[in-house]
Amino acid sequence: MQECNEVRMHSTRKGSFRNSLHRLGSSLTAEDASTVIGICVGLLIVLAGVLTCITCFSLLITLAHDLAKYTP
DSSP states (O other), X not given: OHHHHHXXXXXXXXXXXXXXXXXXXXXXXXXHHHHHHHHHHHHHHHHHHHHHHHHHHHHHHHHHHHHHHHOO
């Protein structure tokens, strides 16, 4: 009896997962897609800005060390 219930619960879970995937796919709109693309582009811009800042600060530190080395 318990095995029968376990099998039934397992098949129900698969069905509900498939149903939720179907509902998710049908409910996406062009506005949702553009929002996701906008977020990704924004994150790439932020990442590029952070890498630029790190590069500039490391160059500035290198320049400061070089200037300190040649200052009497």
